[in-house]
Amino acid sequence: MTVLRPNPQMRDAIARAVDAEATLCWTCGSCDSECPVNLATSRLHPRKIIRMANLGFLDELLRLPMIWYCITCKRCEHICPNLVKPYALIAYIREEVIRRRQISHEMLRRYRDFISRFQRVRWHAVEQCLHGGLESLSEKVWQEWLNTPVLQLPRMIHQKELNIKTRGFILAAKEADISSCFNCSECSCACPLACERSVFDPQWIFRMANYGLCNELLGSQSIWLCIACGRCSEACSQLVKGHNFIRWVKKSAVEKGFVDEGFDFRLSDAEKLIYCRYLEEIDRIMGFSEKP
Numbered sequence: 001m002t003v004l005r006p007n008p009q010m011r012d013a014i015a016r017a018v019d020a021e022a023t024l025c026w027t028c029g030s031c032d033s034e035c036p037v038n039l040a041t042s043r044l045h046p047r048k049i050i051r052m053a054n055l056g057f058l059d060e061l062l063r064l065p066m067i068w069y070c071i072t073c074k075r076c077e078h079i080c081p082n083l084v085k086p087y088a089l090i091a092y093i094r095e096e097v098i099r100r101r102q103i104s105h106e107m108l109r110r111y112r113d114f115i116s117r118f119q120r121v122r123w124h125a126v127e128q129c130l131h132g133g134l135e136s137l138s139e140k141v142w143q144e145w146l147n148t149p150v151l152q153l154p155r156m157i158h159q160k161e162l163n164i165k166t167r168g169f170i171l172a173a174k175e176a177d178i179s180s181c182f183n184c185s186e187c188s189c190a191c192p193l194a195c196e197r198s199v200f201d202p203q204w205i206f207r208m209a210n211y212g213l214c215n216e217l218l219g220s221q222s223i224w225l226c227i228a229c230g231r232c233s234e235a236c237s238q239l240v241k242g243h244n245f246i247r248w249v250k251k252s253a254v255e256k257g258f259v260d261e262g263f264d265f266r267l268s269d270a271e272k273l274i275y276c277r278y279l280e281e282i283d284r285i286m287g288f289s290e291k292p
């Protein structure tokens with residue numbers, strides 16, 4: 001077994017290249033406990049990535065599979081008490097891997113294509129959990145969900161259905177400043193999940209809220225895909241606090257019986273299955289699962 005020695009020169013070189021404030025990390029592990037991929041799979045550890053940077057292990061970081069598991073939500077950065085930025089470091093390492101041509105264009109193309117279709121699987125899992133649960137995920141079902149666009153049947157919304165707002169809805173929308181939205185799409189551009197409008201699009205959610213389509217929102221499958229990362233609110237130049245509003249919509253959907261009380265637990269179990277499969281697929285695309 002090779003024992004790795006700390007490399008202070010490389011640590012300083014990483015610190016100069018990326019403003020991640022890695023040296024402020026006191027290894028509390030809050031980032032690990034907040035990362036949605038780690039919560040579902042126990043296989044993505046932002047703390048470890050920061051620690052490796054602090055030891056100057058750049059070569060090892062460039063070969064680390066978990067760099068590619070990150071869904072770019074930045075929840076690790078929002079939770080860190082010392083304002084360390086694990087995601088900034090992950091983004092830098094990915095860029096370095098690409099710049100040094102340590103992965104091929106074809107791998108990168110397949111990886112990006114997979115990421116853009118992955119939310120379809122989560123959407124289908126929500127649907128499944130609304131009507132029972134997801135006990136297993138066969139290869140056939142995984143491929144089918146991944147490769148089939150989510151088609152939502154168009155429905156004409158009539159004037160009389162608009163502006164049906166409950167008091168709670170009005171208050172939640174007001175607190176989140178939803179009416180300030182002018183549909184610029186900054187939220188959708190920042191959201192790590194918004195790849196296909198029919199699957200998930202925060203701008204669409206806020207637009208519906210402004211029309212008062214309360215019941216449409218409470219009954220929507222898409223709201224359950226949101227991982228509460230807050231990137232939409234962070235990006236909004238109108239200071240709309242969209243993630244808070246979506247959190248309220250989910251809570252209200254449970255309270256008003258749009259989903260049953262066990263739904264959250266079933267969905268969390270389903271997410272474990274899905275994210276494990278997600279990591280397997282990335283390992284396959286990037287060649288991490290190949291035997292030496």
Ligand code: SF4
Pocket residue numbers: 024025026027028029030031032046047050079080081082083084085086
């Ligand atoms: S939350 Fe911050 S201080 Fe804690 S382990 Fe993660 S990076 Fe380090």
Ligand code: SF4
Pocket residue numbers: 034035036037038044046069070071072073074075076077086087090
């Ligand atoms: S950006 Fe999100 S997915 Fe990536 S390490 Fe941080 S918390 Fe995990």
Ligand code: SF4
Pocket residue numbers: 190191192193194202225226227228229230231232233242243246
């Ligand atoms: S909080 Fe906002 S950016 Fe994050 S997943 Fe939800 S809608 Fe997207």
